[in-house]
Amino acid sequence: MDDRKTNWPLTIFLLIISAPILIMYLWLFVDSVSEINTDSIWPTEFTLRNWRFLVEEIPGHGSVWTALFNTTVFASSVVAIVVILSSTAGYALSRLKFPYRSEFLGLVLLLHSFPSVTLIISIFLMLRMIGLFDTLIGVILVKASLELPFGIWIMKGFYDTVPWEIEMAGVQDGASRFQVWYKLVLPQIMPGIAALSIFSFMAGWSEFVLPLILAPSADMRLMSVYLAGLVNDDYLSDYGLFKAVGLFYIIPVMMFYLFTQDKLMNIYGGGTKG
Amino acid sequence: MRGIRRFLPALFMLPASLSVTLFFVIPVFMTFVFSFTTMSSDTGILGSRYIVSEATIRTLKDGDLDAALVRQLDSRVFAVNEAGLAALRKSNLKPTVVKEIEEKLSGKVYASEKQLFAALKGLSNRPRSFKDRKMVSKAVVQTLKNREFTTPKEFRAGLASIGIEVTDDVFDVLLEVANTSWKWTTGNYSELMASDFTWKILANTAFYVVLTLFFNVGLALVLALVTFYMPSGQSKFFRAVWLIPRVSPSVIYIMLWRWLSFDGGFMSYILGFFGVQPENWLNEFPWTFVIMANGFVGASMGMIIFASAVVAIPADVLHAAEVDGAYPWQQVRRIILPLMAWPILFITTYQTLSLMTSFEYILLLTDGGPGFFTTEVWALNAYHTALSNYYGNLRYGFGATLAVVLVAVGIAMSLIYLRLFDFKKLVAEPQIEN
Numbered sequence: 001m002d003d004r005k006t007n008w009p010l011t012i013f014l015l016i017i018s019a020p021i022l023i024m025y026l027w028l029f030v031d032s033v034s035e036i037n038t039d040s041i042w043p044t045e046f047t048l049r050n051w052r053f054l055v056e057e058i059p060g061h062g063s064v065w066t067a068l069f070n071t072t073v074f075a076s077s078v079v080a081i082v083v084i085l086s087s088t089a090g091y092a093l094s095r096l097k098f099p100y101r102s103e104f105l106g107l108v109l110l111l112h113s114f115p116s117v118t119l120i121i122s123i124f125l126m127l128r129m130i131g132l133f134d135t136l137i138g139v140i141l142v143k144a145s146l147e148l149p150f151g152i153w154i155m156k157g158f159y160d161t162v163p164w165e166i167e168m169a170g171v172q173d174g175a176s177r178f179q180v181w182y183k184l185v186l187p188q189i190m191p192g193i194a195a196l197s198i199f200s201f202m203a204g205w206s207e208f209v210l211p212l213i214l215a216p217s218a219d220m221r222l223m224s225v226y227l228a229g230l231v232n233d234d235y236l237s238d239y240g241l242f243k244a245v246g247l248f249y250i251i252p253v254m255m256f257y258l259f260t261q262d263k264l265m266n267i268y269g270g271g272t273k274g
Numbered sequence: 275m276r277g278i279r280r281f282l283p284a285l286f287m288l289p290a291s292l293s294v295t296l297f298f299v300i301p302v303f304m305t306f307v308f309s310f311t312t313m314s315s316d317t318g319i320l321g322s323r324y325i326v327s328e329a330t331i332r333t334l335k336d337g338d339l340d341a342a343l344v345r346q347l348d349s350r351v352f353a354v355n356e357a358g359l360a361a362l363r364k365s366n367l368k369p370t371v372v373k374e375i376e377e378k379l380s381g382k383v384y385a386s387e388k389q390l391f392a393a394l395k396g397l398s399n400r401p402r403s404f405k406d407r408k409m410v411s412k413a414v415v416q417t418l419k420n421r422e423f424t425t426p427k428e429f430r431a432g433l434a435s436i437g438i439e440v441t442d443d444v445f446d447v448l449l450e451v452a453n454t455s456w457k458w459t460t461g462n463y464s465e466l467m468a469s470d471f472t473w474k475i476l477a478n479t480a481f482y483v484v485l486t487l488f489f490n491v492g493l494a495l496v497l498a499l500v501t502f503y504m505p506s507g508q509s510k511f512f513r514a515v516w517l518i519p520r521v522s523p524s525v526i527y528i529m530l531w532r533w534l535s536f537d538g539g540f541m542s543y544i545l546g547f548f549g550v551q552p553e554n555w556l557n558e559f560p561w562t563f564v565i566m567a568n569g570f571v572g573a574s575m576g577m578i579i580f581a582s583a584v585v586a587i588p589a590d591v592l593h594a595a596e597v598d599g600a601y602p603w604q605q606v607r608r609i610i611l612p613l614m615a616w617p618i619l620f621i622t623t624y625q626t627l628s629l630m631t632s633f634e635y636i637l638l639l640t641d642g643g644p645g646f647f648t649t650e651v652w653a654l655n656a657y658h659t660a661l662s663n664y665y666g667n668l669r670y671g672f673g674a675t676l677a678v679v680l681v682a683v684g685i686a687m688s689l690i691y692l693r694l695f696d697f698k699k700l701v702a703e704p705q706i707e708n
Binding site: 006010011013017018021022023025028031040081084086088089091092093097098104106107109110111113114116121122123124125126128129142144145148149152177178205209223228231239243246249250254257261 | 500526566657662
């Protein structure tokens with residue numbers, strides 16, 4: 001509300017309850033580039049020592065570049081699959097007539113709010129049975145499939161807002177439904193595709209449990225598993241290093257967040273994945 | 275074009291349906307199937323395996339099989355067969371020696387090493403040294419113990435290789451006992467009902483869900499209302515701040531909580547000013563941190579939903595209240611909260627579901643500790659049972675049984691969630707005839 005004046009007690013109250021978040025993320029940055037004294041939290045000296053993981057391997061933890069490469073491949077593949085499959089299925093569910101359409105829609109809606117992490121045990125067993133266990137392909141397919149109901153749901157929502165008149169005009173002019181979709185409707189929902197791409201990319205980039213369980217070997221390691229490995233290493237208690245790796249890992253996510261905050265807020269607020 | 279038009283829906287739906295079916299719908303179904311098996315890392319996942327192990331022998335000794343047969347199963351024999359000869363040819367023995375063994379002893383089976391050595395002595399090109407004779411015995415020794423057979427036929431051949439011929443009845447008994455592959459069972463469910471841990475974990479889960487729910491729904495309401503009464507710049511800033519935990523990868527977010535609470539971290543430093551000794555606060559108050567870490571993430575979703583619900587309340591109503599002299603807190607109590615009953619119900623339902631089934635943050639923060647089962651909740655316990663524990667034996671079947679409970683909760687809650695939408699409107703018929 002624009003006509004409100006600053007109410008200092010309220011602002012101070014909010015600052016206090018927000019303090020843990022503000023402090024944690026401020027010190028994520030501060031500690032990554034400073035020497036840390038064990039009995040203080042204030043930086044004493046600027047240093048790039050914490051960023052040594054970029055040029056040398058932390059013993060026993062492999063190369064961060066392998067992890068970065070895997071994470072990039074993983075997140076981009078998830079985006080590609082989710083966006084392509086959701087934009088076709090979403091269109092069919094929004095605009096085409098076919099048998100069992102409303103049953104499909106009910107299933108999508110049901111799965112969309114289904115807690116997929118409960119399936120991890122049977123997915124693990126199934127991947128081992130079909131030989132996709134411990135492969136990047138396997139985790140990509142699983143992650144993309146689990147994101148699909150959400151993606152289809154979002155895309156259907158975007159298609160629903162495209163006026164029917166556009167398609168009717170196209171059909172009247174003799175275009176096929178496929179041409180209508182490709183040439184007339186798809187350009188209308190580019191904002192939706194952009195939003196879904198960003199969302200799936202961030203979901204893929206952050207994913208931890210699936211790769212941890214389904215692709216445990218070192219060559220497949222993603223950034224999340226790499227960082228968790230460092231933090232849980234009993235012989236390593238170097239928060240400067242952890243935070244430098246963390247900052248390195250979080251940069252793309254924060255970039256997307258800063259530049260597309262409003263769009264994302266719409267998706268998060270749309271009563272979707274929690 | 276008619277053809278394409280007819281198949282367009284199938285073409286558009288198929289890839290997504292296939293992928294969702296394979297990795298989403300079938301796993302739901304398979305969770306139930308796996309919960310009725312004894313699958314574990316010991317039994318393996320695929321096919322059958324027949325192994326005569328120490329444990330098998332012990333079981334057989336207690337059974338009513340012929341004791342001599344059991345001893346024979348446990349024993350070693352020395353059989354000069356193709357496999358043994360092949361091993362001899364690869365060894366350092368003189369070819370003439372091997373050749374004579376092949377000619378004279380092929381197909382012979384000796385019950386002990388002594389008998390084998392006696393037979394070797396009778397050869398003209400006999401192995402001279404004890405070491406050479408040992409080499410022969412090592413090459414031709416046969417035992418059933420700990421060998422893996424994948425079919426009954428192979429198993430029978432294995433028996434034959436140590437000179438055991440049995441009747442079909444006896445063979446069936448042996449098969450049954452030696453079979454270490456997984457079996458169908460309802461035992462997982464009875465174990466679940468009988469186990470004391472079940473109640474401990476159930477209590478933990480209830481504690482965790484209820485407290486976190488209060489924490490994050492309450493916090494979300496406070497945030498939505500406070501930011502509503504702020505200048506738009508400030509409220510935008512605070513909402514952005516509260517979304518950071520949600521967009522952060524979980525590993526980073528939890529790493530920061532661990533930094534905040536460890537003995538060289540922020541809390542210990544601040545408390546130091548009040549004369550409190552540095553402490554690993556996470557170990558002292560594990561539940562507090564588990565609830566806060568989950569609550570801070572959960573609050574953001576409620577905040578957004580509640581904030582948009584507050585904005586949707588007609589400004590006239592609030593203005594009228596203001597004119598009538600209502601204080602902001604009276605507006606909140608009498609007007610805003612009653613109008614938000616529906617979003618609050620929605621968020622509560624949704625958060626209950628995700629709290630009951632998620633374990634990622636607890637796994638990263640405390641891993642169910644410190645100590646034994648202190649912060650172990652149901653979903654985390656399923657993960658530990660089936661996929662990661664210190665005992666070595668991963669019990670897939672029992673883990674799946676624990677997951678079945680979660681899947682059932684998930685389905686029930688999704689159905690409730692489904693009812694919250696106006697389903698009829700969502701499935702409105704398309705306006706262009708195909």
